[in-house]
Amino acid sequence: MTTQEDNLFLDAKANANPSTEQKPSSKRPNATLICVVCGDGALGYNFDAISCESCKAFFRRNALRPPDRLKCRGTGNCEITVENRKRCKRCRLEKCFKMGMRKEWILTDEEKQKKRNQLVEKHRLKHSQAPTTVHRHRRRIPANSRTENSNSDDDSASPQRTTNTIEETSLMTEVDWSKIHRIQTAYIEAMEYNQVFGVPLYPATHSIHTTLELIRVPTYLSSLRLITYLKKTEEFHLLDIDDRVTLVKHNLLAAVFMHIVLIYNPVADTYHEHNTQDPVFQGKDWVEILGEDFYHDITATVTKIIRIVEYDRVVVKILLLILVYIKGFCAYDLPNEPSLNNMFVAYNVQNIYLETLYKYCLHQYGSTKTIHLFTNLIGAFFSIQRLSIHLKDLTHDVIDASQLSPLMQSVLQLPDTSASRS
Ligand SMILES: [Zn+2]
Ligand SMILES: [Zn+2]
Incomplete structure (x- = not known):
């Protein structure tokens, strides 16, 4: 035995x-997360890696596409930073994968449609009921992340954070x-x-x-x-x-x-x-x-x-x-x-x-x-x-x-x- x-x-x-x-280098009391791809501020995990809203949206748009569709005009070794992350899609996507982002759970178009339909139905039901008085506050999203976040790829289909209403008082330290x-x-x-x-x-x-x-x-x-x-x-x-x-x-x-x-x-x-x-x-x-x-x-x-x-x-x-x-x-x-x-x-x-x-x-x-x-x-x-x-x-x-x-x-x-x- x-x-x-x-x-x-x-x-x-x-x-x-x-x-x-090693502990994260940030000393600020409220944990500031850093995107592992570009170094921008991040709110949490997306696709299994800490990533900013911009890289999250970028990854969702590009990860399922054929890899050879994107071309690098440099030597395939471009540095990805907050400032230049839009310059080379090929290298940015490669870095996303290298840093551990996972594409398996990105919704396909068909799944997105299904989820969209469910949301429409939810919305319809909600508005046929008495209005609620719950107010949520948005946590500050890094300024340069907003534009890309609100583009054609609707966040409603996000397999990760399905709501943008991150509570202001996050308990995460x-x-x-x-x-x-x-x-x-x-x-x-x-x-x-x-x-x-x-x-x-x-x-x-x-x-x-x-x-x-x-x-x-x-x-x-x-x-x-x-x-x-x-x-x-x-x-x-x-x-x-x-x-x-x-x-x-x-x-x-x-x-x-x-x-x-x-x-x-x-x-x-x-x-x-x-x-x-x-x-x-x-x-x-x-x-x-x-x-x-x-x-x-x-x-x-x-x-x-x-x-x-x-x-x-x-x-x-x-x-x-x-x-x-x-x-x-x-x-x-x-x-x-x-x-x-x-x-x-x-x-x-x-x-x-x-x-x-x-x-x-x-x-x-x-x-x-x-x-x-x-x-x-x-x-x-x-x-x-x-x-x-x-x-x-x-x-x-x-x-x-x-x-x-x-x-x-x-x-x-x-x-x-x-x-x-x-
Ligand atoms: Zn990023
Ligand atoms: Zn490149």
């Missing part, structure tokens, strides 16, 4: 040091932003860390035929990376080793399901971790292995969460951490689940993430939407709990534990390999 639990951590051959991030920055960095580094062996490399697709393979390849990869992710957060090291093992062993599978939100492409029904050499996994294989009902349950839950968080990847990355610290969440074998040596530490760590998430959402979405988001997420957490119990039951029925690595045996809580199966 102990060896199995020890292996849980040996298996993820990750650099256990939390990344040492410099410390909070650096916390989120550390989470972003930890996630990116963790996903890069464990590369897959013995399968074709991206962009090839890799077919999966059995439950065993499903656990051995994509589930295993996700588990390794999530453990690496946890180890790269400084909060994880506040817990003693036993408590870390208990929480990971019981909650990692649920985290794997939450992680699907970040790698699933609902349009193509495929799975791929961005910026890795992983092959693409196809939903149609999973349907055959897991059965239509279960697979539908998974994709319905995942798309529901994508809708709840409004395509904001930062939220999902914090949710992953929150989920791991819910003692007893697994609910699979609760009477036999060890209690934590120091419940208070786990509780505190979870509170840190919850508070950060809450403040972040208030900043990005305003209070009404944040309450809505949190309420819906509670339901989503229960769906995830149900899915992980279902997968455990399924694997217990069809998989011989000895064929799996110690990590996966532990995560699926399969009986010890030495014990004979009846």
Whole structure:
């Protein structure tokens, strides 16, 4: 038993040091965020990177277009600053990608139209009701960002901040932003860390035929990376080793399901971790292995969460951490689940993430939407709990534990390999 639990951590051959991030240089009391592309003032994350309103609009307009459409008249190495960011679109777009902006969740024209229709309908309903007296104040947007922000690309179709009414009293401090920055960095580094062996490399697709393979390849990869992710957060090291093992062993599978939100492409029904050499996994294989009902349950839950968080990847990355610290969440074998040596530490760590998430959402979405988001997420957490119990039951029925690595045996809580199966 102990060896199995020890292996849980040996298996993820990750650099256990939390990344040492330097604090942002700004000393002003209200966190001033700097666009990673051009250096202008920014209000928050857009497309997964801190960016100004101008670069956000630029990225939305250009990221989905064929890359060779834009030409650089220089040497392809133009410096991008607030003053000259409009001079070379090619280099600006390249810098956007280089600095981590993600195009996967930009709405296509068709999706935009759908969203527009929904907004028109919402507007109609709102105006058929009594007027409300809620007033919101705009936070100051950097002056040179406004013109581009109000151009033809309507912000109403933004997959990120769907409202411009950022509350004047943002609770986000410099410390909070650096916390989120550390989470972003930890996630990116963790996903890069464990590369897959013995399968074709991206962009090839890799077919999966059995439950065993499903656990051995994509589930295993996700588990390794999530453990690496946890180890790269400084909060994880506040817990003693036993408590870390208990929480990971019981909650990692649920985290794997939450992680699907970040790698699933609902349009193509495929799975791929961005910026890795992983092959693409196809939903149609999973349907055959897991059965239509279960697979539908998974994709319905995942798309529901994508809708709840409004395509904001930062939220999902914090949710992953929150989920791991819910003692007893697994609910699979609760009477036999060890209690934590120091419940208070786990509780505190979870509170840190919850508070950060809450403040972040208030900043990005305003209070009404944040309450809505949190309420819906509670339901989503229960769906995830149900899915992980279902997968455990399924694997217990069809998989011989000895064929799996110690990590996966532990995560699926399969009986010890030495014990004979009846
Ligand atoms: Zn910018
Ligand atoms: Zn250029």
